[in-house]
Amino acid sequence: MSAVQSAITTAEQQHRIYKAFDWVVIPIVILVITGAFHIHAMLTMGDWDFWIDWKDRRWWVTVTPISLIFFPAALHYLLWTNFRLPFGATLSCSVLLIGEWANRTANFVGWAYFPLNMVVPAEIIPMALCLDAILLISRSLTITGIIGSMVWGVIFYPSNWALIAPYHVPIEYNGVMMSVADLIGYNYVRTGTPEYIRIIEEGTLRTFGEDVTPVSAFFAGFISVFMYFIWLGIGAWFAKTTWAKRI
Amino acid sequence: MLNIKKTILMLIAFMIACITLYAAPAIAHGEKSQAAYLRMRTLLWYDVDVSTVKLKVNEELTMTGKFYWFYDWPNNIAKPEVAFLNIGIPGPVFVRKASYINGVSGTNSTRFDIGETYEFKVILKARRPARVHMHALMNVKEAGPLIGPGRWVEVTGNQADFINEVTTLTGETIDLETYGLANAVKWHIFWGVIAAAYLLYWIFQGPILIPRYKKVKLLGDNADDMISTTDRMVGLVMLIGTFVVVTWSYFNAYKEYPVTIPLQSGQITIPALPDAARGVNAEVIDAKYRVPGRALEFSLKVTNNTNSPIKLGEYTAANIRWMNPEVSTAEPADSHDPVAVAGLTYEGGSVMPGETKLLKVTCTDAAWETYRLAKLIYDPDSRFGGLVFFFDEEGNRSVVAIGGPLIPVFI
Amino acid sequence: MYKMVYAVVLMMISTVSWGHGGVMNEGNECKLRVGPYVMNFSGYQLQKNAPMQFCDDLPTVGESYIVLDFVDNKLRDMTVNFRVIQADQPALGTAEDGIVIDSELAQTPFFEIPAKRYPQGTMKITQKFEKKGHFVGYVIVEGENEKYISRFPFSVGYPQAGIPESLKIPIAVFLVVIIFMIWLARRKPVELNEKRDD
Numbered sequence: 001m002s003a004v005q006s007a008i009t010t011a012e013q014q015h016r017i018y019k020a021f022d023w024v025v026i027p028i029v030i031l032v033i034t035g036a037f038h039i040h041a042m043l044t045m046g047d048w049d050f051w052i053d054w055k056d057r058r059w060w061v062t063v064t065p066i067s068l069i070f071f072p073a074a075l076h077y078l079l080w081t082n083f084r085l086p087f088g089a090t091l092s093c094s095v096l097l098i099g100e101w102a103n104r105t106a107n108f109v110g111w112a113y114f115p116l117n118m119v120v121p122a123e124i125i126p127m128a129l130c131l132d133a134i135l136l137i138s139r140s141l142t143i144t145g146i147i148g149s150m151v152w153g154v155i156f157y158p159s160n161w162a163l164i165a166p167y168h169v170p171i172e173y174n175g176v177m178m179s180v181a182d183l184i185g186y187n188y189v190r191t192g193t194p195e196y197i198r199i200i201e202e203g204t205l206r207t208f209g210e211d212v213t214p215v216s217a218f219f220a221g222f223i224s225v226f227m228y229f230i231w232l233g234i235g236a237w238f239a240k241t242t243w244a245k246r247i
Numbered sequence: 248m249l250n251i252k253k254t255i256l257m258l259i260a261f262m263i264a265c266i267t268l269y270a271a272p273a274i275a276h277g278e279k280s281q282a283a284y285l286r287m288r289t290l291l292w293y294d295v296d297v298s299t300v301k302l303k304v305n306e307e308l309t310m311t312g313k314f315y316w317f318y319d320w321p322n323n324i325a326k327p328e329v330a331f332l333n334i335g336i337p338g339p340v341f342v343r344k345a346s347y348i349n350g351v352s353g354t355n356s357t358r359f360d361i362g363e364t365y366e367f368k369v370i371l372k373a374r375r376p377a378r379v380h381m382h383a384l385m386n387v388k389e390a391g392p393l394i395g396p397g398r399w400v401e402v403t404g405n406q407a408d409f410i411n412e413v414t415t416l417t418g419e420t421i422d423l424e425t426y427g428l429a430n431a432v433k434w435h436i437f438w439g440v441i442a443a444a445y446l447l448y449w450i451f452q453g454p455i456l457i458p459r460y461k462k463v464k465l466l467g468d469n470a471d472d473m474i475s476t477t478d479r480m481v482g483l484v485m486l487i488g489t490f491v492v493v494t495w496s497y498f499n500a501y502k503e504y505p506v507t508i509p510l511q512s513g514q515i516t517i518p519a520l521p522d523a524a525r526g527v528n529a530e531v532i533d534a535k536y537r538v539p540g541r542a543l544e545f546s547l548k549v550t551n552n553t554n555s556p557i558k559l560g561e562y563t564a565a566n567i568r569w570m571n572p573e574v575s576t577a578e579p580a581d582s583h584d585p586v587a588v589a590g591l592t593y594e595g596g597s598v599m600p601g602e603t604k605l606l607k608v609t610c611t612d613a614a615w616e617t618y619r620l621a622k623l624i625y626d627p628d629s630r631f632g633g634l635v636f637f638f639d640e641e642g643n644r645s646v647v648a649i650g651g652p653l654i655p656v657f658i
Numbered sequence: 659m660y661k662m663v664y665a666v667v668l669m670m671i672s673t674v675s676w677g678h679g680g681v682m683n684e685g686n687e688c689k690l691r692v693g694p695y696v697m698n699f700s701g702y703q704l705q706k707n708a709p710m711q712f713c714d715d716l717p718t719v720g721e722s723y724i725v726l727d728f729v730d731n732k733l734r735d736m737t738v739n740f741r742v743i744q745a746d747q748p749a750l751g752t753a754e755d756g757i758v759i760d761s762e763l764a765q766t767p768f769f770e771i772p773a774k775r776y777p778q779g780t781m782k783i784t785q786k787f788e789k790k791g792h793f794v795g796y797v798i799v800e801g802e803n804e805k806y807i808s809r810f811p812f813s814v815g816y817p818q819a820g821i822p823e824s825l826k827i828p829i830a831v832f833l834v835v836i837i838f839m840i841w842l843a844r845r846k847p848v849e850l851n852e853k854r855d856d
Contacts, residue, residue: 018456018458021456022455086482113375121435126492139474163434174347182511189333196388200510613727617729657704
């Protein structure tokens, strides 16, 4: 006689159980992604995202899309192949932003008293929407990887310009020309973050003439394509039940 | 089967162990935690002063002083090829309105020369009420912070009253405290709402995990059919909409802020001050540290090439000053300012013009122990350094850097 | 098994700080508290243990130095009186060690450094302990309107038994790892989705 017997007998009961499963699992998954993605983001693009005077035309534009495509790619694998749900990028980027806003208001402003406008996170939703939309339309991870990741990288700077343009207005200060962002960075003393620690554009990309941003943006898109496929693979590797068999 | 009670107990024990381990160290802090040779043989600060130690929000404070890049720079510390004059405070209690090194604005990072002296001035505007220990500070690339003397400073008033206004080159007067914030928040809310709508569109399609998983497995190769035409239209609208909004916002920002510049960086070189030794040479012949006596004893061969007799008035290292009150006096500025008011004595008297003489100098104070300088004798490179100040009869000062091996004496 | 866990935890807590009355060993600093003020306490026995620094208890008899370095500059303006009284029992290791006993202060001390100001903030006490024994030290600081007394029992000539301070944490870590491994070794493997016949 079998000891295992299903408690579900009607379709309605089944529906309730499925709903309950959603309610239990989705919040947990969201919390885990928020935490994990946030740690990942702080470790890989930390200061570029923290400070207004790090958001330059070359490094910030290159580093942010490349390091942020990891989680959307892995989640695309998990959610698309198993559930045909095309919102991995939007989900991970929105919860990342929630985590970042909590971090900036509680830590940077609440504890360290930096002004909030100095530590506003970069806008990453538009690129996530594009990545998900391309997956949804094409229904192909390959096309998403090639076209979507390119769009993801390229659209990052234009979608942030509306936020950061005011901070690039020039100011004459103590006989030196600075942007507003530079001045905020200079005014608000950061004991552990001296000026030279900023990894930002110095000089120009001479081979490409003066247009730094388009080159950086396309480069970011190009590398994002590779990163997307690498992280699809890593997502596939982790999305296995093997890991839960022996604890 | 897992024994739940046992496991929980083990986990609690392990957590307590971790917490206690974590809480155990971290006793010394701030300046005292830096190695003694690092404080004595890198950047030597002197004449550091603040214009006031008590001020209201929006009032200004000026910190002035000099620093000397020690000639016998430790080999394992990066040289000041790139450095930045900073202020050590917990968060922006002040905003730095200006900083100058030898009169040149210190907004950029700077290159300095070993063995040279520079003077600095920092103007700070009080922003937040607090009582803080404020340090002069030099960040050196790959060497980290080199901490200067500290002062207790108290700011009173209300942070809400603080304003930090500047005028841009386009003629607009802005408050840096809030500038651009409303615009950034507006965009974050706008995109956040769209992202939420898209996620809810999927989540509200009923239970999504188990049924969809089952369906994917059931349909196999045809699983893509689960995406309906409506879904794909939603995707298309979203993609085109995003493109349109991003493009519009980009050009709109260009229209609103037609004049913009990239972030400014780069580096400057500032010429040093003239030699502060003014013709006095001093050289350490031998040096001993008396462990139970808390005293540094050294013989100093001094040559006076000036035309006035000179006397030794002060020895300073690691922001601690040993004064010879017969020649030069100083009082501690506050409870944490290490000044040994009568810490320096020496045998040998005045050094006449043209004379070379051996002076026997003793610097005694508890600071050797309480500021952890005596740890020097346990360093791999037990050399000390510092500045000696000579004064002639008119009160003119000669500053000479000295240093050499230090030998501990235990009895 | 549980006892071992407790022992490990207790041992770790004990590395954080221990004290005999006014003298506390806090991590890497030996501190003497007198009212609101703090001095650094260092004991040296230069003939036998040259560069070693001790915190209150001195391991052997003979020529000894005790150096008090004032952490708070305020103490430089106050007089400091140091006296040692013979006792018949070692430190209890409890809060009682720090309670000042008037009858002890009234006794003729074993030796005493009369009240004096130390503007250089360092006070060196030289004493030859002829034979081993237990003592009580008193530090009395007196300023214009304030007077604080600190009491600390100490022993001379009783080398500290047990595990050296610096080894406590590594040993504790090893023990935790070993206990965990023993627990793993004894545990039966867990099979998920295991069907059992009742």
